[in-house]
Amino acid sequence: MGASKVGVREFRAGLADFVDADEPVAVTRHGHTVGYFIPVKTDRAADVAALKAAGEKLDALLALTDDEVEAMVDDFKTRRKDRR
Template identity: 35%
Template sequence: MGKLKNVGVREFRDHATSYLSGSDPIAVSKHGRVVGFYVPLQHDDDEVTAAVTKLGETVGKVLTESGLTEDELAELFDLRDRRAE
């Protein structure tokens, strides 16, 4: 996997086909703040399945140990600017 690129929302939208077919991870920014990531996956279904399973187990462990709900955990990763709401 290549170096993380940082592109604006419009740039990502306008060149999505190119970015989605590439192998580099992308940080997508809006007004200078990262609002999301695109991380391309290798097409090894076994590896992807194992990674998703491990992620699920890890999230479950975090929820159990912290006492957080899924919604509370999701809020910790919500980078949206709430001032606009």
């Protein structure tokens, strides 16, 4: 699997197309390769599930009372001090 070569300006101008591509691209400046761009296909369902889980955790944190937050901060400070 060889990488196609494109200049920096062409790469910048066509970035959206390169992100959707399946093959890596060698980015060149004055004919010398300065880097490689390797597009990564992601699993959108996994991304959505992770985002939902993060949202649920945030909702739980926002529902905490001031006393619960203070207790967490105190616990964090104690554990941090013990690690030193």
